[in-house]
Amino acid sequence: MSEKVNPEQERVGVYVCHCGSNIAKVVDVEDVATWAADLPNVEVSRDYKFMCSSLGQDLIEEDIKEKGLTKVVVASCSPHMHEKTFRVACERGGLNPFMFEMANIREHDSWTTDDEVAATSKAKALTNAAIERVVHHQPLEQLPVEINPNTLVVGGGIAGISATLELANAGHHVYMVEREPTIGGHMAQLDKTFPTLDCSACILTPKMVDVGQHPNITLLTWSEVEKVDGFLGNFTVNVRKKARYVNEEHCTGCGICIEKCPFKVSDDIFEVGLSERKVIYRPFPQAVPKYPVIDKENCVYFQRGKCKACQIFCPTEPNSIEFEQEDEILSFDVGNIILATGYDLFDVKKIPQYGYGRLANVFTSLEFERMVNASGPTEGSIVLRDMESTPKSVAIVHCVGSRDENYHKYCSKVCCMYSLKFAHLVHERIPEAEVYNCYIDMRTPGKGYEEFYNRLLEEETNFIRGKVAEVTDAARIPEEEGKLIVQVEDTLIGRQRRVPVDMVILSPAMEARADSKEISQLFKMGCDFDGFFVERHPKLDPVATMTDGIYIAGACQGPKDVPDSVAQGAAAAARVAGLINLGTVMMEPVRASINQDECSGCKICNNMCPYNAIIFHEDREVSEVITALCQGCGTCVAACPSGVITGAHFTNDQLFSQIEGILWDVRPEKVTA
């Protein structure tokens, strides 16, 4: 704050935007502009069709030069849209870019009401608030921040893999952290992918191998991020690498230990409980990395101190089995972080009337995926829970937990398509079987998707448009005996139907990870009510978040299919690569600073900075904000009881003037003589 501004002498230019009809349809923009012309400090006030157009920006630039404006207010859209545009226009006119303030009379005004009188009055209040604020604006200089070229990708599903490979292939180092023992994510569990029916593993595993072997990738599986400090360009990450009890340097992945392990447990993760795995295991044959992991909870050696079969039979020298291994905490620096933490499937037991867990032959989509998978527990045969009988009729229930007021209101986007795929696979494997798809609406938008639906219509799948009320085994007529009966209202014929089938497949909603809230707090970014991470802009900035340097990709942002996840992973990588290539970015100079002469050293502020930017000088007994670390959140500014911490661009003068300005028509006269 080198040049001191004098609010009395400021010359403000006010520009009220029509935004075509977006604003002008409800707000009388001409009236606002005329009214503003008579306000104190206002030198010129205009309205214009599109302020963001080149011609609109030129108006600002010319007025600065010709009328000697010192401050500029544009009343238009959200600063998220065009604050930068107008700051740059001010700069071209010769002003410091921070001599600008934006009044949002679109998102906060014209889009919220049809009441023209109220909207115009609010536009005046917002514009006046901006004028009264801007006269207190101080010139600020942007701060350069260097970008560490390394990137952290959290999550090894297809979105994370896509992001990681894009960056690594562009020559940048990536740390990939995956909490499971292998990368691959949900896609590794799937059999075919719609609508082309590519073998999921066949297209995924080459990419997994690439990740595992890439010189630019440090792959940390069986690991979780525990702590994230820092900011765009300069994050420090702590990762807990859980003990695998297998030495990754010595292990050759031969698998003899797995073979020799004498104990089996149900494989609840990869095979969703349909088969068993050994206690030392690798989730599936193509797992990357190839090293097995010991399931400590179930390991007889860990529980009872005896066995060690894996160690005894391990052929490597030195032996790869290390029972004494402990969790390791790794710490490294990265410039950017991409979160691709994926999704959970809705727990279908929450809808008891669908019978899952109670009625043996009700399956989940993931169970069916494993079942039809050639490398799955039944080697691709579709069988009932007894693992041998072939169903003669199958009902597939869409929208289980999706589009449902009681569970998730949103559409999970992929279920219609994979439900169609299931129908196709049943036709293919059991040609004589009757297949019923019970759907609310058939949603097949995507390349080749509608064609796939048509194909299923031709394959004579029975489509019943209606939400399934219940799945029961209580027969009413002899034909229903021993069957599962799907009770559904067929809304196309306007009648209740009871469809007796041998097998029911539930297509559950995709939902946010159970711990998505904690993850969002760990990375200091937002998640919505459903737990999905929030993008910076739903249309124009879908992979960035409100936290600089943190990007999101794939189903952690919302339900998504494989192609969308891959595209988002690549998009996030492109954003990161752009920053790495720049090397240095200019950051908002909105930072806190402590007046060193007036600080009493009370130590209120010292432990509340989320970025650890405040240090205490023991010798002088005062606190100081390290500007490079400060992110301008304002926590310390609000907390400082002496008022000696100032938040640049958010000073008391600026905020109080803005508040008074917005209340211009109701503010009391100053209480003085």
Next chain:
Amino acid sequence: MSEKPKLAMYWGSACGGCEISVLNIHEHILAVDEIFDIAFFPCIADFKVHHVESYDDGYIDVCLWNGAIRNSENEEMAHLLRKKSKVMVAYGSCAYEGCIPALSNLTSKEATFNTVYHDNQSIDNPEGIVPLTEVEVAEGTLTLPEFYNTVKSLDQVVDVDYYLPGCPPEPPQIWAVLQVIVAGLLEGAPLPPAGSVVGVTNVAVCEECERVKSEKNIEKFYRPYQINPDPEQCLLEQGVVCMGLATNGGCGALCPQVGMGCRGCYGPLPGVEDQGAKMLSAVASVIGAGDHSMEEAELEEKIQAVVDTIADPAGTFYRFSMSHSMLRRAKVNGSNGKGEA
């Protein structure tokens, strides 16, 4: 009268402590007597209002006004003395920012009267008599000043040249300020700019407090009788609400250094609009309750439990500054009190 500068001191709504504090500057009081002629000082010398009214405008060189503006007499006298004085000093916390009298801005005149004249165990008022501004008696009309709804600070009624905070101000500060003013009046030395708060350090009381400060995490607040605080450690860290952090220094941190939390009588630091809000914000920032893993509702409950241990938050954080605060007063009968007296 001689050519000595003229000194006046008068009280509005006050306890009398400010007058005593002037007399409490020890041997310097003799110097005051030597330097000044007393022009009006009802506490120590017999003057009447008509004496003041008879003075020329600006006749009084320095007027030390103490006390808040609670009724029409206070306001009338403030205007009169302002007119007759060259330098008007808001002396003490009541004149500066309302102080204890202004806490009644949290209620209304009616409620105050009710407590004082009706609903109070020590009251015997069967006829329900309350003060009236006018009453007719056989001899004629008797009048009383009007009791206002809102207690104001001196500067909310007249222009004020200097503020000398404190409840009451501390003797060394009083003497220092008088010396500056005397030097200005007699020797033409530069005076502080009008509107200055004088007799303060403009750094928080903590600067003068010898207690050891560390990072704060408060899990429970204590009232003074509930705790025997550690003599070395910062009081706030021990859960004693100490306003020192949000209070202008100059007093020498007398209270906290003897184990009593600073009450905040020297008022806010420069640039702080609202001392109470600032302190609340600071305290809220260091409440140690729950952790990030908790659900919002649970966390809120934990925080609330800690906050509930603060007795009388308004009276604690706004003990001295209600008139000057952004709150200013509670609503009265649906009005926000902005227009009425």
